[in-house]
Amino acid sequence: MQRNSFYNRDIVSIKDIDKQDLERVFSYTDKLRNFTPNEKTELGRGRVLGSVFYEPSTRTRMSFEAAMASLGGSSLGISDPKSSSIEKGESLADTIRIMDLYSDIVVLRHPLDGSSRFACELSRNPVINGGSGSEEHPTQAMLDLYTIIKEKRRIDGLNIGMIGDLKYGRTVYSLLYGLSYYDVKIHLISPVSLKIRMESLYEVKNKLRIQEHTTLEDILPKLDIIYVTRIQRERFPDLQEYENVKGSYVIDIEVLKKAKSDVSIMHPMPRMDEISQSVDNTTNAIYFKQAAYGKDLRAALLALILNENIS
Numbered sequence: 001m002q003r004n005s006f007y008n009r010d011i012v013s014i015k016d017i018d019k020q021d022l023e024r025v026f027s028y029t030d031k032l033r034n035f036t037p038n039e040k041t042e043l044g045r046g047r048v049l050g051s052v053f054y055e056p057s058t059r060t061r062m063s064f065e066a067a068m069a070s071l072g073g074s075s076l077g078i079s080d081p082k083s084s085s086i087e088k089g090e091s092l093a094d095t096i097r098i099m100d101l102y103s104d105i106v107v108l109r110h111p112l113d114g115s116s117r118f119a120c121e122l123s124r125n126p127v128i129n130g131g132s133g134s135e136e137h138p139t140q141a142m143l144d145l146y147t148i149i150k151e152k153r154r155i156d157g158l159n160i161g162m163i164g165d166l167k168y169g170r171t172v173y174s175l176l177y178g179l180s181y182y183d184v185k186i187h188l189i190s191p192v193s194l195k196i197r198m199e200s201l202y203e204v205k206n207k208l209r210i211q212e213h214t215t216l217e218d219i220l221p222k223l224d225i226i227y228v229t230r231i232q233r234e235r236f237p238d239l240q241e242y243e244n245v246k247g248s249y250v251i252d253i254e255v256l257k258k259a260k261s262d263v264s265i266m267h268p269m270p271r272m273d274e275i276s277q278s279v280d281n282t283t284n285a286i287y288f289k290q291a292a293y294g295k296d297l298r299a300a301l302l303a304l305i306l307n308e309n310i311s
């Protein structure tokens with residue numbers, strides 16, 4: 001059997017993964033979801049996932065750990081830098097080197113852009129970027145794309161609105177790069193001060209049809225998907241700037257009334273007040289499903305990285 005292209009591979013940026021490989025993860029996710037528990041535990045038995053999280057996380061860390069458990073493996077890690085020697089001043093480099101000794105795959109979340117690329121250079125085992133500054137969050141984009149395929153049956157031809165903090169939200173960047181493999185129309189909706197960063201817009205603007213907006217209203221009736229993001233308070237250099245833009249957009253039942261009846265509302269979560277809880281019980285809300293798909297997709301990705309001869 002041919003060696004699978006994810007075997008032993010680092011996942012730093014969605015840009016390192018071509019469309020064919022992305023679709024390989026999606027089809028393996030489908031396959032794995034139909035495996036029996038015993039078949040799954042063949043894929044990671046005795047293997048260890050090491051998570052190194054310098055920033056808070058609920059879904060990313062827990063879904064990776066749940067995914068590893070479903071494959072028969074185990075997890076250990078740092079979920080709070082304050083409870084590790086990072087608090088004593090230990091460097092990222094030493095922390096990664098040590099985690100590399102105790103595990104078979106490292107998942108890293110760190111506030112600096114470039115942190116995962118740096119970690120790969122130090123680690124013998126594969127490193128997965130679980131969020132690097134406001135740069136990227138590649139596995140979130142993979143699960144976002146997988147969610148779109150499962151819920152909409154296609155990606156091509158969709159009108160996708162991305163709304164909120166497009167400047168600091170790393171999930172937005174990875175998703176945009178991933179969507180650039182498809183034929184979609186993108187509407188970027190944000191306050192002027194939170195517009196997408198210019199260098200990334202340049203990168204994707206030849207591959208995607210993109211329009212920028214400051215209000216949702218006009219474009220709302222055209223959208224098939226609204227990808228809502230949290231204003232990334234922790235990344236603002238000046239909190240006054242945050243105060244000026246917080247609560248800029250709220251998706252509630254009134255907004256849904258003006259949208260397509262089958263519009264899908266996505267969010268990488270955590271959700272603050274940008275999606276009203278009244279939306280949760282509508283069929284349009286797919287953000288909890290999205291989090292569930294995340295565990296399946298991450299299990300598939302871990303299985304592919306750990307096992308040479310599966311596809």
Ligand code: NCD
Pocket residue numbers: 059060131137140169170171229230268269270
């Ligand atoms: C996101 C992140 O950490 O970038 N969360 C996640 O992983 N689902 C989004 C956010 O924190 O707003």
